[in-house]
Amino acid sequence: MRRLTLLTNPDKCNLRCPLCFLNQRGRPFGMGEMPIEVAKAAIEKNAGSGLREVIPSTMGEPLLYSKFAELLEYCSAKKIPLNLTTNGTFPGIWGTAAGMERLLLACSDIKVSCMGFEDPAFDEMMPGISFEPWRRNVERLLGVARSLCAGSATGRNVASVSLQVTLHRKLLSFAPEILHWADSVGIVRIKWNLPVFISAGERLRNEYGISGLAAREIRRELEALQAQFPRVRCEGSLFFDVHLGGGPCDLFKDEIWILPDGSEEHCPNPERRFGDSASAGATCEKCMLFNHDL
Numbered sequence: 001m002r003r004l005t006l007l008t009n010p011d012k013c014n015l016r017c018p019l020c021f022l023n024q025r026g027r028p029f030g031m032g033e034m035p036i037e038v039a040k041a042a043i044e045k046n047a048g049s050g051l052r053e054v055i056p057s058t059m060g061e062p063l064l065y066s067k068f069a070e071l072l073e074y075c076s077a078k079k080i081p082l083n084l085t086t087n088g089t090f091p092g093i094w095g096t097a098a099g100m101e102r103l104l105l106a107c108s109d110i111k112v113s114c115m116g117f118e119d120p121a122f123d124e125m126m127p128g129i130s131f132e133p134w135r136r137n138v139e140r141l142l143g144v145a146r147s148l149c150a151g152s153a154t155g156r157n158v159a160s161v162s163l164q165v166t167l168h169r170k171l172l173s174f175a176p177e178i179l180h181w182a183d184s185v186g187i188v189r190i191k192w193n194l195p196v197f198i199s200a201g202e203r204l205r206n207e208y209g210i211s212g213l214a215a216r217e218i219r220r221e222l223e224a225l226q227a228q229f230p231r232v233r234c235e236g237s238l239f240f241d242v243h244l245g246g247g248p249c250d251l252f253k254d255e256i257w258i259l260p261d262g263s264e265e266h267c268p269n270p271e272r273r274f275g276d277s278a279s280a281g282a283t284c285e286k287c288m289l290f291n292h293d294l
């Protein structure tokens with residue numbers, strides 16, 4: 001069963017997050033938007049091999065893809081759910097109750113990125129939206145999801161709502177509070193991801209990086225807290241236990257990434273895609289997805 005990630009609009013975003021790989025490298029991806037024909041052709045090509053989900057751009061805000069509504073309708077017609085990761089701004093029609101309803105019925109999961117948990121740190125990490133509007137948006141989405149589950153749409157699939165938290169240095173101390181809030185509002189899963197710095201973003205490591213020791217401590221703390229909040233599944237790169245044998249990992253063997261020009265990639269290492277493909281971090285031996293020690 002495959003997952004297909006379409007880099008629909010890597011350069012189109014309404015926030016300017018410092019840890020975004022495009023900010024780290026200091027220049028746009030440069031391929032423009034994916035033509036909808038390219039998206040449809042990639043889906044068509046993989047539909048026969050058990051395509052399980054389509055993931056619209058995880059770089060850039062997917063809800064700003066000019067063909068997002070068309071992509072959503074196309075996938076719905078083929079009964080292939082979208083797996084959406086959004087920055088939580090819900091621009092345009094997607095911020096209305098009707099828009100959220102449409103998203104919830106077309107997606108298997110909606111993951112909202114979280115890089116701060118109170119202002120002014122939130123503003124610093126996700127400049128372009130403040131904490132309260134972000135939180136209200138997440139809670140409104142959950143409210144619409146509850147209504148769909150309880151109301152006339154019973155029997156239809158309603159997306160789960162998750163958080164994708166980047167555990168950078170300034171957010172670490174908020175992790176228990178985030179877990180507590182997630183449980184109280186009905187978030188079912190948190191992906192706790194460690195911050196990743198491509199070689200061009202090394203300058204950010206001192207300010208936002210965490211040590212291997214800090215990562216192990218927060219992992220232990222969250223594992224201990226899980227007993228109190230069993231309804232929230234904790235996942236993400238914080239929990240990766242991979243010791244590389246030198247060759248490619250098999251974590252992503254069922255995943256394909258499609259660039260805006262239609263070319264395929266089979267590995268998500270951001271140093272390869274956004275940084276310097278000749279640097280050590282782009283190799284499997286030093287893959288930055290598994291090497292977090294300072």
Ligand code: SF4
Pocket residue numbers: 244247248249250251252267268269282283284285287288289
């Ligand atoms: S570079 Fe990293 S993610 Fe890519 S195949 Fe190698 S180990 Fe896996």
